[in-house]
Structure formats: structure tokens, C-alpha cells
Amino acid sequence: MLQADNPERENIVMSDLTSNFLGIHSPNPFWLASAPPTDKEVNVVRAFEAGWGGVVWKTLGEDPHIVNVNGPRYGAVYSSDRKLIGLNNIELITDRPLQTNLDEIKRVKRDWPDRAVVVSLMVPCEESNWKNIVSKVEDTGADGIELNFGCPHGMSERGMGSAVGQVPEYIEMVTAWCKQYSKMPVIVKLTPNITDIRFPARAAQAGGADAVSLINTVSSIVSVNLDTMSPEPSIDGWGSHGGYCGPAVKPIAMNMVAEIARDTQTANLPISGIGGITTWRDAAEFMSLGAGNVQVCTAAMTYGFKIIDELTSGLSNWMQSAGYHRLDDFVGRATPNVKDWQNLNLNYIAKAKINQDACISCGRCHIVCEDTSHQAITSTVNGERRFEVIDEECVGCNLCVSVCPIEDCITMEQQTSGVDARTGKPINPDYENWTTHPNNPASAS
Ligand SMILES: Cc1cc2nc3c(=O)[nH]c(=O)nc-3n(C[C@H](O)[C@H](O)[C@H](O)COP(=O)(O)O)c2cc1C
Ligand code: SF4
Ligand code: SF4
DSSP states (O other), rough: OOTTOOGGGGTOOOOOOEEETEEEESSSSSSEEGGGGGGGHHHHHHHHHTTOEEEEEEEEESSSSOOSSSSSSEEHHHHHHHHEEEEEEEOOOOSSSHHHHHHHHHHHHHOTTTSSEEEEOOOOHHHHHHHHHHHHTTTTOOOOEEEOOOOOSSSSTOOOTTTHTTTTHHHHHHHHHHHHHSSSSSEEEEOOOOOHHHHHHHHHHTOOOEEEEOOEEEEEOOOEEEEEEEEEEEEEOOOOOOEESSSSGHHHHHHHHHHHHOTTTTTOOEEEEEEOOOSSHHHHHHHHHHHHHEEEEEEHEEEEEEEEHHHHHHHHHHHHHOEEEEEEETTTTTGOOOOGEEEEEEEEEEEEETTTTTOOOOOOHHHHHHHHSSSSOSEEEEEEEEBBTTTTOOOOOOOHHHSSSSSTTTEEEEOOSSSSSTTTBBBOOOOGGGGGGGOOOHHHO
């Protein structure tokens, strides 16, 4: 769009952001995740006007509809500059009558045929309950359903949400019911509150799921008020565990996406990536690990619907500069590079290097290396305050880079020839991993 408006750049081939996830088409791969931003027609229409590619409607349940607390639902974790990096909530599924939601979904899909409208569902674990609700949703013309096996609070104590998502047999059973009673694509939304995400993903696939989406929120208590001794958010002096999301959960979510994408049993199972996606780069990272599209909640709740402009223009600009014309050109590109530790190259040698022109002599790299790593950074040289890496001690651990307040002031430099000053051994250009290493008792036997 940017370039079409700009005649000087008309010869540049635009990146194509159009998305086809399970045959559900949307103008871009950004869907709003099932949550308050997708709770009502008025929000969803405003989101579509802003440019969102699709929505997963706030989870529907059976009547009588649930009730929420009438007080604080959220707890926040901030960075030192009060940027919201984690959000905790104790909200349940929709607290509006089922028919109200169904009527609105039908209208929205009719009025916005080019956008994805997927409906999230959660009902008791009985075949008749699922049969009943999926047929009602099918009548709205929605593009698909997402089974909420993820919410870790409130509904799980009633045998739904993550109580289902933590039992692979239940996942398979309910997924199979939904496939049996509906022609719509079925996305199974997974809970991260489990030890090994591959098992629920395999169960969803066994039940016939068209895709999995992940992650739902992480069980959490974010803070305690030390005056009242109440966990927060506090309802009349008491708190309850909630679901954690936002930028802080992105690493957990990306690992789980990668685990499913590289599992030989689920390698072809489409994935909708969710968890802390705030920037176009976050989205690109999820997609490079195998997510076919992405869903966003906390970022929209923090910055509003207009954040979609930055997500789409940023992704488009990056794709263009990287030479990717369409989403499929980079989806899953990073997946083959995710390995088990035992396959990493033990002959790869890197050393830290400090750019003296950029260094502000704060000393943080010296302190952390001295106290908790390998005593490989000086604090003085010839009596002057100066921070230099001692190659004879540096193991290349990267901790100094992680704590340095100046971006790119310390870099990790690969050594490809000569001798490793620390070990005195010649650099070996050949790949060698733990499976064949002489110190590995398993390889020696
Ligand atoms: C207030 C709130 C309510 C939510 N309600 C639902 C819900 O009804 N159904 C659901 O599947 N996920 C629900 N979620 C989880 C989100 O859809 C999403 O999986 C999670 O927030 C992670 O994405 P994020 O880091 O972009 O927020 C909710 C999240 C929040 C913050
Ligand atoms: S890479 Fe690790 S060992 Fe080397 S200087 Fe930095 S902190 Fe010390
Ligand atoms: S942490 Fe960075 S800026 Fe501070 S002394 Fe070390 S290299 Fe210099």
C-alpha cells in the first residue's frame, strides 16, 4: 500500500502479506486472539476498520453465561521504565448470552467477508454439548472454530479449559467430536501449563485437528500487596492465580511452537503462533519457526488497534529488504536450525570483543565476568580504568554482551583459524558434537 501510493517506487515488487491459513483467507497474517478485543461486534468492527486480518472471537460458552468478578481483573509486571512486559488476568470466557454473540458473529462475517472470523469455544466435556454448539456456530457462516483447551483459571476448576488441555486423551476425544459434527476447520488452542507440548499437539492431530494455536496464558501470581498481604489483582482482600501473557511469555511460546514444528509426528500440522507478539519482528520470528499466521492480544490491549499499521508495514518492509515476496517464503525457515543441544558444534569458537570507542566504562561486563563467569575482562590496564577481554580466559559465554548497556559495544567474534588462546588447541574447522565427543561416556562405550 505504501508503495502503490508512491509513483517513484512503483517498480519495486511489493511483498504480499495475504494469508491463507487452512483455506481461511485474510489480507494479512495478523489475527486478534480470543480475548477482550474480540468480545463484541463493536470492537471487532473497529479492529477490522483499523486493518486487522482476522479475529478469534472471545470464547463462547453455554447459557446461563458465566459471571466475572466486579473488580480488578488484571495484574501487571513492568520494566524499570514502566513499560508493560507482562499481563496477568483472572477474566473468564464471554459473560454475554450465547445468542447475542452468535447474532453479532453472523453480522460481522456477512459485512466483512474478506476477513477471518474464527470462533473460540469452551463447553463441558460431553459429546452432546460440543455437537450442539458447533452446529450453532456453523450457522453463523464463521470461517472456523478454535477449541479453548487453554484457560488456566476459573474454567479449569470446572473441568474445562486447561483441565482438558492437560489430558491428551480428552483433547483427542473432543477434537474428534468437533470434526465429526462440523465442516469448519478446527483449530485446537493449547495450554502452556504442561511439561511437554508435543503430547497435546500430537493428540490434537490424532483427533483430526486442522491446526493448533499456542500459547494460551501461563498460570501465575504476579504480585502480593505487602500492606494487605493479598495477592493481586485483589478482590476484597483475596486473590487467585491468573493467566500470564504479553512480551514476557514470548520465549516460552516460541520454544513450544518450535517443538511442535520440528517434531516428526506433527511437522505438517499448521500452527497459529500466539504469545507476546508486539512488533513485526516478533511475528516474523514466530513464523520463521513454523507458525503460518499469528494472533495478538496483549499488544492490542496495551497500544490499541492502530498498532496493526506498524505490524503490517514493518513486516512488509522487512520481507522486501530480505527478498521474501510472500509469507510462505520464510515460514518455517528457522525450524531446521533448532537442534537438540547434543547436536551443537563443539568446535565453534567465539570470543567477546569490546569496541573501545563505544564503551562508556561502566564496568558491568567486568563485574559479571569476574564474579559469575570466567574472570576474562580487565578493569584496569597499566593503572588506567579500561575494559578489555582476556582471550586466554574467555569461554565466549556472551554474558557480558547480555549486561552491557550499550548495544553492539561488545560483540562475539568467531575464530575460524589459528589457535584458541584459552585451550592452546588449533581451531578445528570440522563439525563435532557431543554424540561423538571422547568425554561422552555413551560415545566411548
Ligand atoms: C484478559 C484476557 C482474556 C482472555 N480471554 C481468553 C479467552 O476467552 N479465550 C482464549 O482462548 N484466550 C483468552 N486469552 C488468552 C489470549 O487469547 C492469548 O492466548 C494470550 O493472551 C497470549 O497472547 P498475548 O501474549 O498476545 O496476550 C485472554 C487473555 C487476556 C489477557
Ligand atoms: S564472553 Fe563470557 S567469558 Fe568471555 S568476557 Fe564475556 S562474560 Fe567473560
Ligand atoms: S559493560 Fe559495556 S559499556 Fe560497560 S564497561 Fe563493559 S563494554 Fe564498556
